[in-house]
Amino acid sequence: LYNSYHRGITKNITLGGGVMPLFISYLGWVDAKLSVKLGENFHFGTGGILGGGYAYNFPEDGGVEAWNKYGLAGGFTSLTIGSKDRFINLSAAKVLVSVEGESSDSPWMYSLGGACKIGKYNRLFIEAGNFDRSSDEWAVGLGVNTSYRGNSFDVGFLFFPEQFRKCFQAVKR
DSSP: OOEEEEEESSSSEEEEEEEEEOSSEEEEEEEEEEEEEEETTEEEEEEEEEEEEEEEEOGGGSSOSEEEEEEEEEEEEEEEEEOSSEEEEEEEEEEEEEETTEEOOOOEEEEEEEEEEETTTEEEEEEEEEETTOTTOOEEEEEEEEEETTEEEEEEEEEOHHHHHHHHHHHHO
């Protein structure tokens, strides 16, 4: 669960931010994006993010059970192919994370997604992403977006297919 707000400053520049107020993490960030139209059905975007906060470390995740202080900074780029009503999006990002002041080695992140408009105000979307060091740890997001009078609201679910596979294998045994 996270909440974000973004505002178009110009036709091509968006500024925003968000918070993740869960019981196990309290993170916040600001971000900016520059978008450029390359052709009728091609758009390029690039931007950055800066944030931080606290997240709980569970002992089964390794380390000591405690609240850890996080900082993050990163950049991203994306290429969108298609119309506003139906598109495919390819993206890459590199986010550097600091835990308790110690920098960690951050992998590149990649994703492929798309959306399709349904009705006047609604859109279905899907996105699958992965880290460059983990070929079997895909994350898949499914959701619905609704837009009305310039406001956009998203509801989505994130799941990890490899984790489902491992659970089903354990149940079969």
